[in-house]
Amino acid sequence: MNENSFGGTGTAARSGTAAGTRPVTGTDTGAGAYDVAVIGGGAAGLSAALVLGRARRRTLLVDAGEPRNAPAAHMQGYLTRDGMGPAAFLAAGQREVATYGVERMSGLVTDAVPHGDEGFALTLADGRRVLARRLIVTTGLADELPAIDGVAERWGRDVLHCPYCHGWEVRDRAFGVIAHPVMPAHQALMVSQWSADVTLFLHTAPEPSPEDTARLEAAGVTVVTGEVAGLVVGKAGLTGVRMTDGRVVPREVLFVGTRTTPRDGLLTALGAATHETPMGRFVTVDETFRTSVPGVWAAGNVIGAQEQVVNAASGGYRAAALANADLLFADLDRKVEAAAA
Incomplete structure (x- = not known):
C-alpha cells in the first residue's frame, strides 16, 4: 500500500479537536500566529510536522482525517514498516510529532489567503481561523474508480x-x-x-x-x-x-487505473502554478518542494500521482527543512536591517 494507490488525506472534516491542541479562533495575530501550518495529516504532512517540531518551530498540523489509503489492509515498500497497516502507521506518526510540541487540529481547511506582510490566514469548515507565517500543503488526491x-x-x-x-x-x-x-x-x-x-x-x-x-x-x-x-x-x-x-x-x-484529482484547491486559489502530466494537471514545485507562491510548499500526492508513502514522507521532510530555513534567514535578515538602521 502506498500513496500512489491509496495514500494522502481526505476532505471531510472530523468533529472536535485532537487532545493537546489549542484551537485558534477569532483574529489571532502577531505572537498568536504559528510559524508553519501543515495542511494534511498523511505521510507527507506528518513527516513535515516532525521535522518542524524538532526544529523548535511552533507548528500546527491540520488533519481532515480521511486518508486515501483507508481501504487497504497494509502498506508495502517502506523500509522497517513493510506490511504495517495504514491506520497504525498514522497513529504512530501522530504520537511521534506530539512529543515535539506539534499541535494537531482535526478539521477541513476551506480557505487560505495572504495575511499581512508575510503569512496566511486559514479558515476551517467550522469557522475557526488560524494564522501561520508559512504553509506546507499535503492534502493528497482523490481516486475516481x-x-x-x-x-x-x-x-x-x-x-x-x-x-x-x-x-x-x-x-x-x-x-x-x-x-x-x-x-x-x-x-x-x-x-x-x-x-x-x-x-x-x-x-x-x-x-x-x-x-x-x-x-x-x-x-x-x-x-x-x-x-x-x-x-x-x-x-x-x-x-x-x-x-x-x-x-x-x-x-x-x-x-x-484510477482517474486522479489532486486536492489542490487551496493552492490554486492562492495562485500556484500548475503543469500537465499524463495523470492530469498538478501543482508545480521546485526541487525544494516550494510552489510558485512565496511562503507555500507542497508535498505528497497533491503534487503527483506517483508519490508513494515513502516518497511522500521524504518530500514532507525536505519541504519542512526548507520552510524552516526560509523562516530562519528571513528573521536574521530583519535583525541585520534593524541593526543597520
Whole structure:
C-alpha cells in the first residue's frame, strides 16, 4: 500500500479537536500566529510536522482525517514498516510529532489567503481561523474508480492499483487489468512481472499501439475486447470478470487505473502554478518542494500521482527543512536591517 494507490488525506472534516491542541479562533495575530501550518495529516504532512517540531518551530498540523489509503489492509515498500497497516502507521506518526510540541487540529481547511506582510490566514469548515507565517500543503488526491459494478466494493482487497504495493502479496494468481483510457497497455505490462497469467480487458480504452501490442504478446498477456459489465464475487473473493455480452473470464485479482484529482484547491486559489502530466494537471514545485507562491510548499500526492508513502514522507521532510530555513534567514535578515538602521 502506498500513496500512489491509496495514500494522502481526505476532505471531510472530523468533529472536535485532537487532545493537546489549542484551537485558534477569532483574529489571532502577531505572537498568536504559528510559524508553519501543515495542511494534511498523511505521510507527507506528518513527516513535515516532525521535522518542524524538532526544529523548535511552533507548528500546527491540520488533519481532515480521511486518508486515501483507508481501504487497504497494509502498506508495502517502506523500509522497517513493510506490511504495517495504514491506520497504525498514522497513529504512530501522530504520537511521534506530539512529543515535539506539534499541535494537531482535526478539521477541513476551506480557505487560505495572504495575511499581512508575510503569512496566511486559514479558515476551517467550522469557522475557526488560524494564522501561520508559512504553509506546507499535503492534502493528497482523490481516486475516481471505473464505473464498473463491484469495483468500488472490492477496492483495496482484490481490486488493486499498484503492483509495487500489492504485487508480492497476490503473485502468481490470475490477474485481470482494466485498460487505462490514456495508457491502455502500461499496467498490464507492469503486472506481468508478478504473474504469468494476465488478461487485459480493453473495456472502453483504445487499441494499444503496435509497439505495445508486440510487448503484450512478448509478455504473454491475453487481450479481451468488449466492455466489462461487472465483477463476479464468491465467498472467498473475486472469481471472475463479467462482460456485457455475458461472457465470464475467470480472474482472482483485478488491477485498475484510477482517474486522479489532486486536492489542490487551496493552492490554486492562492495562485500556484500548475503543469500537465499524463495523470492530469498538478501543482508545480521546485526541487525544494516550494510552489510558485512565496511562503507555500507542497508535498505528497497533491503534487503527483506517483508519490508513494515513502516518497511522500521524504518530500514532507525536505519541504519542512526548507520552510524552516526560509523562516530562519528571513528573521536574521530583519535583525541585520534593524541593526543597520
